[in-house]
Amino acid sequence: MIKACLFDVFGTLVDWRTSIAREAESILSPLGIALDWPLFADAWRDQYQPAMEEVRSGRLPFSKLDVLHRRNLDVVLAAYGIDHLDEATKHALNRAWHRLDAWPDVAPGLAALRQKVLLAPCSNGNISLMVDLARHNGLVWDAILGAEIARAYKPMPAVYLACADAFDIAPEHTLMVAAHSSDLAAAAAAGLQTAFVARPDEMGPGLGEVAPSTRVDYCVSSILELAQIL
């Protein structure tokens, strides 16, 4: 019996690649910068796991993802040879992560699921980032859970367990939903049930995971489909 659903957000609920490409273009192209914007988004996202690994390894104290994104932006801008942006522009660009668009099935799918179970993000994104994404996309959560309340980054088991504990629901009655097998494998190892949702275009057309590479309890093509089968 599932009493709560936890959601990965980047890629699973929101299309970070298209959104970051759009936001970067809207901020940087008026400054005379012309790039392959989706590749710029990829380059920024490529710094994501290495930055969190600094925290997971203990080399860096826990820092909100906004802070890591901002450090990563400096790395990416340097790699592109862009060295003339002022601090306000870099801040505005970093806030692009707060304006990512949800995949079209997400808002109606979550609304349907919320009739049945408790819902929270279990993302590595910080609370204010999740709050802004919810407002931007009209999502209603019961709570904002995830890395910031656990002060650890997925796939550390502490993150999944902290979310279930915050809801006071046993891990085996909690469903982790993600488009990434690695996330679901870690959640399953922590005792949660798991649902894979396919986002085949997450990394660019046809470049997302189309099927899980780990054993999962549910496998769906949208959040609406998950709401129908639960």
Add this chain to the structure above:
Amino acid sequence: MIKACLFDVFGTLVDWRTSIAREAESILSPLGIALDWPLFADAWRDQYQPAMEEVRSGRLPFSKLDVLHRRNLDVVLAAYGIDHLDEATKHALNRAWHRLDAWPDVAPGLAALRQKVLLAPCSNGNISLMVDLARHNGLVWDAILGAEIARAYKPMPAVYLACADAFDIAPEHTLMVAAHSSDLAAAAAAGLQTAFVARPDEMGPGLGEVAPSTRVDYCVSSILELAQIL
């Protein structure tokens, strides 16, 4: 400029006294127990501050309010000489705190405020308790903040500051709303703006605070009135 409102919950948004009296009667009177139910609610609530003081003083590690309520229930039952309740009954009684009714202005008031600013509880109640009260009363929050994310109890300044920080909003742009002067004085000392909402019947008819005994930025008689003046 106010960008977020934080709310005390027990007494400010929900009528704990009438609700606990009703829930206790509904669980205990079928067992042949007859009490003055509002006084039973008062007796339970009287253990609230002493229990949190054990945590604030460092004598007890941080424990969720559900855990403190459960310990306090044992104290109150012993004082009443009620020694024959089984664990399931005591658990059900403890969950009464998850079923408190909001004052009538709260749901429409929060809905109106949410058109203007971010909203979260900043309560000593734990996350799951806040989640259940929101569901029970049809309240929509942007996040569930408060004691559990700070791992400290109000009026420790860390609680107010952790909530503002989670929203990434400066304390001076954050409004703490409460029916209790002591809560507002602590929030103001931490740098937040403050709003007093009168709940004259919180402790029983005519026994709540009718006016603040500390300097506040706003003074209203309902959450709807707060929404109108912000």
